[in-house]
Amino acid sequence: HEGMEHLSRGMQQKVALARALLTSPVLLLLDEPTTGLDPRSKLEVQDFIRDVWASHDATILLCTHDLREAEILADRVGILDRGKLLCLEPVDALKERYETETLEEAFFAATGRAFEAEEDEDAERGVFA
Structure with a gap:
């Protein structure tokens, strides 16, 4: 069993999102979820956010300075x-x-x-x- 520090930043973001979903929240606050990620990891995290939004009955509040990302996800x-x-x-x-x-x-x-x-x-x- 390894700690999260051995995972890529993108995988760390996905694990953090998955952990947040364990309690079936009605509100999920995501603060700059793709900051510092390489392009592939950024797309994977964005896809994961879309999947979460589609499959959970929760409000997702995405805080970002990345206006293109806001345009894609919100x-x-x-x-x-x-x-x-x-x-x-x-x-x-x-x-x-x-x-x-x-x-x-x-x-x-x-x-x-x-x-x-x-x-x-x-x-x-x-x-x-």
Whole structure:
């Protein structure tokens, strides 16, 4: 019997999700579940989340900065800005409301800041990618 430290990060995430399901929760909070995973493990964890959602009668609250992942996994997306919930609705409704092609563009429209303004603001704060 080996500890989880010998498992890949992706397998650790799947084991953690499976353990969380042992009690048949009505609410499952997933905080950045695919952060730091290689592309294959990320897809496996996303598939696992979809399978869990389809087979369990539970609400899954996915907290992520990965807007593409939110677009893939969520039936509704909430946009938070500086601690305030700006909207909570289906991805297609958000894109339609803000007349954008992507969730990322809708995020910038909802927060009232263009991508370029974000870069300028980051530079002012000393944040560099």
